[in-house]
Amino acid sequence: MKLVNFIGLSHSPYDAAIIDLDGTMVDTLGDFSEALNRMLQDLRLPAIAAGQIEQMVGKGSEHLLRSVLKHVLALAGQASEAINIESLYPAAWASYQRHYLAVNGQHALVYPGVEEGLHALRHAGLRLACLTNKPTSFAVPLLRAKGLDSYFAKVFGGDSFERKKPDALPLLKTCEALQSEPARTLMVGDSSNDAQAARAAGCPVVLVTYGYNHGLPVRTVDADGYVDSLAHLLA
Numbered sequence: 001m002k003l004v005n006f007i008g009l010s011h012s013p014y015d016a017a018i019i020d021l022d023g024t025m026v027d028t029l030g031d032f033s034e035a036l037n038r039m040l041q042d043l044r045l046p047a048i049a050a051g052q053i054e055q056m057v058g059k060g061s062e063h064l065l066r067s068v069l070k071h072v073l074a075l076a077g078q079a080s081e082a083i084n085i086e087s088l089y090p091a092a093w094a095s096y097q098r099h100y101l102a103v104n105g106q107h108a109l110v111y112p113g114v115e116e117g118l119h120a121l122r123h124a125g126l127r128l129a130c131l132t133n134k135p136t137s138f139a140v141p142l143l144r145a146k147g148l149d150s151y152f153a154k155v156f157g158g159d160s161f162e163r164k165k166p167d168a169l170p171l172l173k174t175c176e177a178l179q180s181e182p183a184r185t186l187m188v189g190d191s192s193n194d195a196q197a198a199r200a201a202g203c204p205v206v207l208v209t210y211g212y213n214h215g216l217p218v219r220t221v222d223a224d225g226y227v228d229s230l231a232h233l234l235a
């Protein structure tokens with residue numbers, strides 16, 4: 001793909017890169033599944049399968065919890081789901097937060113090629129930030145547990161700014177923090193959230209082909225390129 005081949009040259013078109021977390025660097029589906037099912041048990045609600053959860057990840061924890069509650073309440077045949085979701089939400093959030101922090105990283109795996117890719121980007125002189133829709137309090141210990149924290153000058157979560165991806169704001173703020181022009185800042189993500197946010201912010205964007213894209217084929221998302229591994233960012 002055209003973008004990637006010249007990152008390594010001395011006149012790189014990029015000063016910085018913004019890397020998504022869930023589905024791009026770490027396969028966190030196991031953590032999500034464990035924490036959400038412990039939460040559902042606390043709420044005496046039916047369990048949810050990992051395959052369902054996969055389609056709900058990417059728009060932050062609030063969206064994830066509401067989607068999971070909606071799904072299981074429908075399964076349980078409960079009427080007036082909307083009312084039930086909001087009445088359950090505060091207890092669900094408290095339980096989920098407790099369980100997620102307890103399992104964080106234990107059922108999660110770094111995708112092959114991630115360390116190699118991050119190392120190569122740093123070696124090419126790019127400043128790196130991790131920008132995720134996950135709460136910052138989940139993201140920071142996860143990166144540390146997986147030995148990825150030292151690659152990043154900045155880590156921003158879904159609660160760092162007023163709006164989350166797919167809004168342009170978190171990317172623009174991250175570019176500012178990295179002191180990099182959006183046009184010279186490469187976004188690397190796994191979903192339409194990342195691509196839409198990048199397009200809106202004016203950042204070039206490459207998507208990985210192995211992550212979570214709301215259950216849809218990632219190559220149908222408008223992006224500047226697709227890679228099967230972060231290691232392939234530097235051809």
Ligand SMILES: O=C(O)COP(=O)(O)O
Nearest residue numbers: 021022058059060132133
């Ligand atoms: O928690 C989420 O919704 C996933 O977040 P991310 O893909 O932006 O890292």
Ligand SMILES: [Mg+2]
Nearest residue numbers: 020022023190
């Ligand atoms: Mg992601």
